[in-house]
Amino acid sequence: MxxxxxxxxxxxxxxxxxxxxxxxxxxxxxxxxxxxxxxxxxxxxxxxxxxxxxxxxxxxxxxxxxxxxxxxxxxxxxxxxxxxxxxxxxxxxxxxxxxxxxxPPSLRYSKKERKALNKTKFDISNLDFEYLDDTLFIVNARKDDSILINAEVLKIENEKPQDLIKKYEKIIASDGFNTTFHQRVAGNRFLRYYANDKGRFDSISFTLRNSDSTFVKHYKRTLKKDTTSLKKDSILPDSLLNKVKKIKLTKAEKKAKKIERKAKRKHNAKYGYIASRDEYTRNLNFVGKDSTVALLKIRGFSNNKYKDFYDETFKTLDSLKSEALIIDLRNNFGGRLSEISYLYSYLTNENFVMINPSEVNTRTPILKSLMANTTPNSLKVLGGLLSPVLVTIDLFKTKKKDGKLYYNFKPSKEQEAKSLNYKGKVYVLINGNSFSASSVLSTKLRGAKRATFVGEETGGAYNGTVAGIYKIYEAPNTKVRARIGLAHIDAPSKVTPDGYGIIPDVEIIPTYLDRLNNVDPELEWVLKDLEAKH
Structure with a gap:
């Protein structure tokens, strides 16, 4: 029964x-x-x-x-x-x-359809795009597509990329009156905007030009390679059978393998390994004439652990007495406020407050975010059960001042500078895709007159942005979704006029020709400036 x-x-x-x-x-x-x-x-x-x-x-x-x-x-x-x-x-x-x-809303699929999709791959994800000099090109490519690096995109199906990007710029919002974000993000996230425009696609064709050659590159969704194990009764040559036969490890070898895997996981967490892109979020290298200049490349502030990386980085800089530090925030779309606060604590010798208390419209922003109409019912039930705790946290962190409500994130409290804080010269490389938390960090450094900025105006506004906590609202009829920030995040430093990003001390806009010649003009300027000051 x-x-x-x-x-x-x-x-x-x-x-x-x-x-x-x-x-x-x-x-x-x-x-x-x-x-x-x-x-x-x-x-x-x-x-x-x-x-x-x-x-x-x-x-x-x-x-x-x-x-x-x-x-x-x-x-x-x-x-x-x-x-x-x-x-x-x-x-x-x-x-x-x-x-x-x-x-826009997406189509939904049954469990069977999702399972079938998971067995496929779409190698278009191997491509990264950039838009410079009214030219869309492949700035990076992985696996077999590496030969396409710097190839110019002449057409996507039967449309010119310039026409598509002009259309996408009409719907791209940036902070304030900033314009550098538009073309930068339209190139960087071109495939995302294309999918939003056209809907899901399982095949696509690019007309490309590489040097003097023009050709068409087709992509389509295909099945992943069969990874099923070979049957025991397969008739195979002895040499192949030996290769596929499972090798029995000794106890000592198993222990060594375990230690190796653990070390690799720790390393990947520290540097923020991105498996799909086979690259790290955080990198420290040494460049310049005798490799004495530290280059800290940070692709984002959202991936894995970060404290061990920064602790190790600044310990290294201290021991080597590096004359200068270059922080590369180009194409860094932001992330955790806690991470930029931790990084800044190594760049100052004074106690500091990273951001101001954040203006909000409600005393319970976390609960409002959780109870959006896009939240699964199971999470809403859990949120309801936890609401006394969530409301208590919200009320504890929210204060009213001069008729306005303010929410206190942890970085709005005073923090101490690290004992190993870096005292040398700092340069920061920025562009239109330097956004959100990377702009907050840049604002803090600019306000403290701690760094020389090289590149182009950031896409994130100097005087702050509305982010931090979000409510995702779904319109009832069309199912179109609106992502609404609930908190105004800003650093104590302010400039006028309002609505613009961090303006570089030295403006350098790279060109498509620079990419073709494998030239990094912003980095080269810094290295030449350091040489001139010796």
Missing amino acids: NYKIVLVLFITCFLASCKSIEKHNLQVTKLHSVEDLREDVDKVYTQLKRHHPHLYQFTPKETLDFKFDSLKQAINKPMDSRTFYKQLAAVTKYVGQGHMSIS
Whole structure:
């Protein structure tokens, strides 16, 4: 009897799941009525007004009201969710906050379909793009595609990349009035914007030019290599059988292998290994004439552990008495405030406060984030059970001052400088993709007059950004999602006019020719400047 009940429940849940997937996919692909589309515009704007603490910082309320109202009036015929997403994003970009984004809904798949997809690969993920001098090119490529590095993209299917990027720039939001972020991020995340524009694709063709040769490169989703084990009764040559036969290790060899694996895991965690890209998030090298200049390349502040890496790095710099430190924050989109605070503690000899208390619109930002309509019901139930704890934490961290609410993240408290803090000359390399936490770090260094900045204006604003905690809201009809920051993150240092990034002391914009010639003009300038000062 119990078995039958379980079976009935299983079948019921399975059918309900299938029906839910079918219903969702119909919802996101059908043409929505004008009334439903206008309702979603209102719903998203209401969420922004309710939760975004600096909604009118860069665009006055009456102007933003007019833009949302104009969008509603312009919607006079049915459209699908993807078309609506593009029109809505073209308006929300005027909020002027790069962390605030609009994304189209995706199709859902059954368990069987997901399992089948997991058995495939799409080698287009091996490619990284950059956009310089109105040229989209492959700046990096992994595995068999390494021969494509620096190849210019002439067409994607039958469209020119310049036309596509102009279209994508219309929906890309940056912090304030900054413009360097647009083309930089459109190149760096080109495939993401392309997928948002076109929807999921399983094949794509590029027309490429490499030197004087023009050719077409096709990519399509294919099955991964068969990794099933060979059958015992396979008829194989003795030489091959010996290769595939499992080698029996001694106890000492097993122990050595275990120690080796543990050391590798520790190393990968310290340097932030990214398996899909076969590269590390954090690297320390020595460059320049006698390799005496330290080059600290940080691709992001979000991957694995970091304290051991920085402890080891600055211990090394102290022992070698390095004359200069170059911190490369180009294409660093940010990450943890705790990590940039830890790094900064090695770059100052004074106690410091990394950020100000963060302005918020609610006393319970964590709970608001958790209880969004995109949160799975199971997590909402857990959130409900934990709500007394979460509310207590929120209330403890939130204070009211001058009629405004402020949330205290840990980096808003005073911290001590490290005893091994670096006292030499510091250079920071920046570009339009230096964003979020990397811009906060740059602001702190600029405000303390601790570094010379080389490159181009950062995409992240000098005076702060709305981020830290997010609410992901899904519009009821189109299922388009809005990512809304709930806290204004800013360093104590401020500049006027508001709405721009960290302006470099020495502006250097790389060219496509630099990439072709394997030249790093920003790094070369720093090394020449150091030589001239000897």
